[in-house]
Amino acid sequence: MIELRDIRKTYTVGKEQIDVLKSIRLTIEEGEFTAIMGPSGSGKSTLMNIIGCLDKQTSGQYLLNGENISDYEDTALARVRNQSIGFVFQQFQLLPRLTALRNVELPMIYNGIGKRERLERAAEALRKVGLSDRMEHLPNALSGGQKQRVAIARAIVNQPQIILADEPTGALDTKTSISIMEQFVKLNEEGTTVVLVTHEPEIADYTNRTITVRDGEIVANDGRR
């Protein structure tokens, strides 16, 4: 499903060239639950951004569902983000002035779905993450765990094939983290491919496969199960 071929990412700072990613080769199959681990500065976030089409590689090829999306224009990449990928961020990234329901509705607005269907599907997604009684709350009236569940609802509402989660439990306590991870496990069991970036081994333990990145290279690629 996700195939990265010799992905490189280079930043030029002044006269110096910094290789953030050095020739990454990686394949993630449909239905996998993968963790990307590594210390800060290892390039794991950049890798994540490239997989999520938020960033573009300097060279190499990115095949999504067998389609080479390396040369896609901004507009086409926005479509891929909208329909094929759901993001969950460490800082939740909810719009503070919109209610939980309206936040979840957003991706469908950009997908051109009619108002009634949007509201129905947003309510359904919130019900799925156990927040049917918090739909009309603004984000700052919600706890950290609730905010992250709104974010998960938003990520799945367009029914993407891939969920990308960047340190989804980084801002949460242990107990809340467990309940959030259970959400991801459930989603994965339903068939969604989940890729999460973390530096906590306990979080990585929920997954079936751990990819370790260090200094822009994949140093370990362990499948479990």
Next chain:
Amino acid sequence: MSLMENIKMALSSLKAHKLRSVLTMLGIIIGVGAVIIVVAIGQGGEAVLKSQITGAGNTVELFYQPSEEELQANPSVLYEAAFTSEDIRMLETIPEVKQVVASSSEYSSIRYREQTGDSSVFGINQAYMDLNNLEIEEGQGFSEADFRSGRRAALISYSLQEKFFEGQSPIGEVIRIGNQPVEIIGVLAKPTGLFAFGSMDIYLPFNTWKMVFGKDDVTQMTLQATSADHIQAVAEKATFQLNQLHNTEDSYMVINMEEMAEGIGQITRIMTIIIGSIAGISLFVGGIGVMNIMLVSVTERTREIGIRMALGATRTQVLTQFLIEAIILTLIGGMIGILLGWGVSGIVASFAGWPSLISWQVVVGGIVFSMVIGIIFGLLPANKASKLDPIEALRYE
């Protein structure tokens, strides 16, 4: 994403920052309001000036400008009256002429008991009464019989009444023009309007005036056409016939009041354009205010823009969102400005005593112009928003 969706999103985002939105609109409100006020008052003033100059309208004034030869043949021609009663009768036969307004004037000493003074004495015909709207304050005006018979009756101006009678009723009193007695039957109302000043005047029926001064002169003649379309025809026929009758070459001419009014209209239009462009500058400044706030708003909402992009908003959609916000801001501001301008110019007009003219062109122009300002000044901030890097934007604190 539909336009409706965009507009709703923009409205909710503007509602979220009420104070800021209102303050931003203020520049546009004042700008559009000022333009509307200037144009409305300018057009109202122009209408008033024109109507005061043309009077009841559809009139041409005839006058006599002797040529060199005529002056050489008779050097005193300038001091003689240009028209006669015969001319009036002839001009009345022109089909497009509704009425001939004729008057004669003479400056004369007057006397009431022991008081003496000087006054203009006008001999007027019935048409003059109709056209010049001489209002009677006290007593009564001339009847048709008075004009025909040459009754020794007089109307006096308000100033004359104040000077000679000091608040007592002058009706029925006899005043002497030179040595000729006339009976005062009415007092004219105090004149109002732009060119009004109180002068000592006496009005007599034309036939009476002829008897008092012993001459048959008409010093001023104005023709009223049956309609505005006939003014030109009346002017041409009247001057042709007068020149033929008096055996002169183009010495009888017309002053077309419409033309003068047109000239004054041009002056007020130029004034309106000058003041209007000054008001336009304030609209421009208002536009810059919108741009400033939108730029601040883009910076402040960097993270929101990042989120929207991550969720699948294209750059065009982000650009459209901010552009529509700017347009709605200026559009609402423009509409409030139009209402404000309408109200203020109405108040000003009621104090100045002239109509406030707000045409639909001005209203439509105001709305379109404020939208254009929204587009022009919203483009830069919207473009900036659409060019953001989503990763950077998501990290923005």
